[in-house]
Structures are given as structure tokens and as C-alpha cells.
Amino acid sequence: MDVRTLCLGILALGDASGYEIKKMVAEGSFSFFSEASYGSIYPALTRLTEEGLVTCREEAQDKRPDKKVYSLTPAGRAALRDTLRKDPGPDRHRSEFLAALLFAEAVSPERVRDLIDERVAQHEKKIAELKGLLEEDVSAVSRFVIEYGIATQEAALHYLKRHRDRLLGELGHTIEAAE
Amino acid sequence: MDVRTLCLGILALGDASGYEIKKMVAEGSFSFFSEASYGSIYPALTRLTEEGLVTCREEAQDKRPDKKVYSLTPAGRAALRDTLRKDPGPDRHRSEFLAALLFAEAVSPERVRDLIDERVAQHEKKIAELKGLLEEDVSAVSRFVIEYGIATQEAALHYLKRHRDRLLGELGHTIEAAE
DNA sequence: ACAGATAGTATCGACTTGATATATCTTATG
DNA sequence: CATAAGATATATCAAGTCGATACTATCTGT
Known part of the structure; x- marks a missing residue:
């Protein structure tokens, strides 16, 4: 499961910004079986946008930095479904x-x-x-x-x-x- | 736990070649909580040798390619002890x-x-x-x-x-x- | 006979981590 | 009240790592 697929999957559950994706993998229900850093999330979102699997809209916020909110496109949903059809690889546990x-x-x-x-x-x-x-x-x-x-x-x-x-x-x- | 420390630790249990270290992390008692590829093991061993934490001797073998067998030096054992004194980081589980x-x-x-x-x-x-x-x-x-x-x-x-x-x-x- | 596993060293591109930079706003603390 | 700390937000970079591949030779199974 590369960060690319992780982003696609999280966006399938709802729109999110890079920052929010990072928070989910660090704190949410994803926190105990996956990880990803900004250095992998932001490039992944950029590439997914270029490939048309997600779209990005900039949202201005009051008293907060602007957000880039990403949404899954139908093509993105299809790509995710294709990936999920394959058997998941074995767990990797580093202790x-x-x-x-x-x-x-x-x-x-x-x-x-x-x-x-x-x-x-x-x-x-x-x-x-x-x-x-x-x-x-x-x-x-x-x-x-x-x-x-x-x-x-x-x-x-x-x-x-x-x-x-x-x-x-x-x-x-x-x-x-x-x- | 970077591959560097992993190599140091395995060599603390006995001399080994890069190939043997790889086999231990892929099949031995290490297999279910750690992983490392040749692409990280060989460079790590080279650097550890340069830093004097391990030594390397080439062993010619009958009907098999030569081996480079690495051994921990006293400095290497000290470096490992220093690392182990620190609290281990949390487990990382990717599923x-x-x-x-x-x-x-x-x-x-x-x-x-x-x-x-x-x-x-x-x-x-x-x-x-x-x-x-x-x-x-x-x-x-x-x-x-x-x-x-x-x-x-x-x-x-x-x-x-x-x-x-x-x-x-x-x-x-x-x-x-x-x- | 021939494919495939085993033993061995080594490298490369692509990906990932962890730290850091930048900037603003909110919340504690002395 | 000041000031430190932390949250919100995007982004990059060096260093480390993975997975695949290259190369060579032997041993094993069909």
C-alpha cells in the first residue's frame, strides 16, 4: 500500500486536504496500521491530480491558511477499486x-x-x-x-x-x- | 531501528555475510518484526566498515562464490550498547x-x-x-x-x-x- | 537436458522519512 | 499582559530504503 493508494482510499471516504490526510494517518483509525509523511503525501496528491484521479479546489479560510481540498474523481474511484481487487500484501511489522x-x-x-x-x-x-x-x-x-x-x-x-x-x-x- | 543498527545487532550474535544477514531478516526469528533489502544492507556494511565498527574478511569457498564475512569490533559493540540504552521507538505496523x-x-x-x-x-x-x-x-x-x-x-x-x-x-x- | 532454486555481491531509480522553513492564529502560563 | 507553545496549512530536501535487476556458478528436481 503506497501513499498514493492511501490517499485515494482516504479521499474515497470524503474530501480532504493534505494536512487532514496526514492527521488521519497519524491520529485517526488509520494510525495503528499505516503512516505517511508530508514528504510523501504532497507529491502523491500532485501526481494524482496530474493523472486526473483527484481534483483540487482551493478554499480560503477565515483566520487560517488557505486549504487545498482534494476530491476523488470517477477515474480515481475506478483506480482504487482496481487496486483493492488485488490481494493485499502481507502485513509489515517493524518492532x-x-x-x-x-x-x-x-x-x-x-x-x-x-x-x-x-x-x-x-x-x-x-x-x-x-x-x-x-x-x-x-x-x-x-x-x-x-x-x-x-x-x-x-x-x-x-x-x-x-x-x-x-x-x-x-x-x-x-x-x-x-x- | 535503521538497517545500520540491525546489522550491528545481528553481528553481535555472530559473524555473518551480507547475504546471511538478509536471510536472517527474511526467514529467521527476525522475519516477523523487521525487514531489510540488499540495497540497504550492503551500503550499511560498507559504511560500518569505514567507521571501524565492523571488520571484513574475504573467505574463499569451494564451489561457491567468495564471501565477505563481517565481524563486530569492540567499538561496534560499544556503539550497539549505546543505541540499545535508548528507549526503542514505537512499533510500526503497516497493514x-x-x-x-x-x-x-x-x-x-x-x-x-x-x-x-x-x-x-x-x-x-x-x-x-x-x-x-x-x-x-x-x-x-x-x-x-x-x-x-x-x-x-x-x-x-x-x-x-x-x-x-x-x-x-x-x-x-x-x-x-x-x- | 533443462528449468529453477540456492549462494553470493552489487547497483539503480523511485519512493519515503524526518527535519526544517514559512506564516498566522489560538491557547496556556507565569 | 507578554510570551511561549501548539494548531493550522503548504512545501521541500538530504539521507535512507525498497524492489527489481544484473551477474556468475552450482546444486536439485523432473
């Missing part, structure tokens, strides 16, 4: 936490405990955030997506809580054995 | 599946069912893969990381199975109401 855990063993085993404890707090925060989204966002599919996120976050959290001590015990033996 | 679900509602609600059913199969495959890894890989932290992955994948799978029909029911009403 500095898990990498740090694996590497910490090699350079500083004591760090493992702190890493896990910080992570527990992060999961709890994320779950609270997602539950907050549930109260605003009412579309059935949005709710499904957010609850899917909550389910996985909670599973991760419970796994950490249940297995933390076992892991630290096993590492304890390793550390002692190495000394 | 074409979840995006497609949200967008499908807008352009082709019938697609939602197929998307979910394909996804169930994908999760089952992924879980089997991870369980396969468990049998080879024995390090305590590796096992922890892989089981963490299994726990989240299973939670996602069960969520989909439990809520699929409810969602399709809700969409059914939407579709009927729109027609």
Missing part, C-alpha cells in the same frame, strides 16, 4: 522493541527487564488510545478494525505479563553461568 | 489488509468477506511458520520473541473468526439500505 530484546541479550542482559516493563506500559497506553477512538468513530468497519487492534495489543500485553518472570529467570541462570 | 477493509467499504462492500477469509488463512499459515521456528531456535529470548508473535497472531485470528459474521451482518444492512 524496535523486539529487536532490542534480542540484541540486548548479547550486550547487556540486565536491560531486558526494563525493556519489557516499558513495553507493558506502552501497550496499556495504546489500548487506552484505541478504546478512546472507539467512542468517536462509529462506522462498522472502523470499529472492527480498531477492535482487531485492541485484541492483538491485549494479547501482547498478557503474553508479556504472563511470561516476563520465566524469561528473566532463564536469563538469570545464563548470566550467572557466564560469570 | 494493507486493514486499509483495504476500510476502503473496500467505500467502493465494493462485497469484497470485505473475501478479504477476511483470505486473512484467516494467512494468519494460520503465519502461526504454523512461527511454530516451525520454535523447533529450530532454542535461545530463551528468541523463544520469547517468537511466542510473543504467536500470541498476537492467534489473538488476531480468533478475533476475525469470532466477529466476521457480525460485521458482515452489519454491512448487509448497510448495503440493503443503500440500494
Whole structure:
């Protein structure tokens, strides 16, 4: 899913400016499974406009900078439908936490405990955030997506809580054995 | 976690060539939370060598192309430790599946069912893969990381199975109401 | 015999990130 | 009341990254 398609999809849900698209991927129901920066959104919108998949109208605002509001054209909707017909690629999950855990063993085993404890707090925060989204966002599919996120976050959290001590015990033996 | 640190961390677990590093991130215990292409690994190794964080020796092999085997230097180990002292950034999760679900509602609600059913199969495959890894890989932290992955994948799978029909029911009403 | 996978290094264009610039308005805080 | 901080808005740039491809040689399956 490139930023191009992401923009097309968001515009299929309603008109928006580049700034608003950025906000949606950073804070809205998109926030936990996609990301995009201005540096990719603005060029994407420019190209989509050139290709006739979206149109742009400038809206003057009171006491605020002008907005460029983009709308999906019929051609854009068709292009999106074509893309969605294809099977979505596999999820891509990058976790500095898990990498740090694996590497910490090699350079500083004591760090493992702190890493896990910080992570527990992060999961709890994320779950609270997602539950907050549930109260605003009412579309059935949005709710499904957010609850899917909550389910996985909670599973991760419970796994950490249940297995933390076992892991630290096993590492304890390793550390002692190495000394 | 940039590819630079990823290489440093993998080399902390043992010497490796660029090709082997790529294989680890694509297939090993790293596979489900990190990715890196040759186009980022080779330049990273070159730069790390220039900076004295790794060393490189060429190994001639019988009936195979020569290898460039990289090893972590003490300076490299120190650099890795410094990086790991910092808090890991939040996970980044990109899911074409979840995006497609949200967008499908807008352009082709019938697609939602197929998307979910394909996804169930994908999760089952992924879980089997991870369980396969468990049998080879024995390090305590590796096992922890892989089981963490299994726990989240299973939670996602069960969520989909439990809520699929409810969602399709809700969409059914939407579709009927729109027609 | 021949296709395709495996082992290996390497590069390139296109895309993406993260930081930064610019400018104005609103909201806290001392 | 001043002033810092943050929101609203567009835009660019260097540096990093992906995915495809190139090249060569061997091993494996049909």
C-alpha cells in the first residue's frame, strides 16, 4: 500500500486536504496500521491530480491558511477499486522493541527487564488510545478494525505479563553461568 | 531501528555475510518484526566498515562464490550498547489488509468477506511458520520473541473468526439500505 | 537436458522519512 | 499582559530504503 493508494482510499471516504490526510494517518483509525509523511503525501496528491484521479479546489479560510481540498474523481474511484481487487500484501511489522530484546541479550542482559516493563506500559497506553477512538468513530468497519487492534495489543500485553518472570529467570541462570 | 543498527545487532550474535544477514531478516526469528533489502544492507556494511565498527574478511569457498564475512569490533559493540540504552521507538505496523477493509467499504462492500477469509488463512499459515521456528531456535529470548508473535497472531485470528459474521451482518444492512 | 532454486555481491531509480522553513492564529502560563 | 507553545496549512530536501535487476556458478528436481 503506497501513499498514493492511501490517499485515494482516504479521499474515497470524503474530501480532504493534505494536512487532514496526514492527521488521519497519524491520529485517526488509520494510525495503528499505516503512516505517511508530508514528504510523501504532497507529491502523491500532485501526481494524482496530474493523472486526473483527484481534483483540487482551493478554499480560503477565515483566520487560517488557505486549504487545498482534494476530491476523488470517477477515474480515481475506478483506480482504487482496481487496486483493492488485488490481494493485499502481507502485513509489515517493524518492532524496535523486539529487536532490542534480542540484541540486548548479547550486550547487556540486565536491560531486558526494563525493556519489557516499558513495553507493558506502552501497550496499556495504546489500548487506552484505541478504546478512546472507539467512542468517536462509529462506522462498522472502523470499529472492527480498531477492535482487531485492541485484541492483538491485549494479547501482547498478557503474553508479556504472563511470561516476563520465566524469561528473566532463564536469563538469570545464563548470566550467572557466564560469570 | 535503521538497517545500520540491525546489522550491528545481528553481528553481535555472530559473524555473518551480507547475504546471511538478509536471510536472517527474511526467514529467521527476525522475519516477523523487521525487514531489510540488499540495497540497504550492503551500503550499511560498507559504511560500518569505514567507521571501524565492523571488520571484513574475504573467505574463499569451494564451489561457491567468495564471501565477505563481517565481524563486530569492540567499538561496534560499544556503539550497539549505546543505541540499545535508548528507549526503542514505537512499533510500526503497516497493514494493507486493514486499509483495504476500510476502503473496500467505500467502493465494493462485497469484497470485505473475501478479504477476511483470505486473512484467516494467512494468519494460520503465519502461526504454523512461527511454530516451525520454535523447533529450530532454542535461545530463551528468541523463544520469547517468537511466542510473543504467536500470541498476537492467534489473538488476531480468533478475533476475525469470532466477529466476521457480525460485521458482515452489519454491512448487509448497510448495503440493503443503500440500494 | 533443462528449468529453477540456492549462494553470493552489487547497483539503480523511485519512493519515503524526518527535519526544517514559512506564516498566522489560538491557547496556556507565569 | 507578554510570551511561549501548539494548531493550522503548504512545501521541500538530504539521507535512507525498497524492489527489481544484473551477474556468475552450482546444486536439485523432473
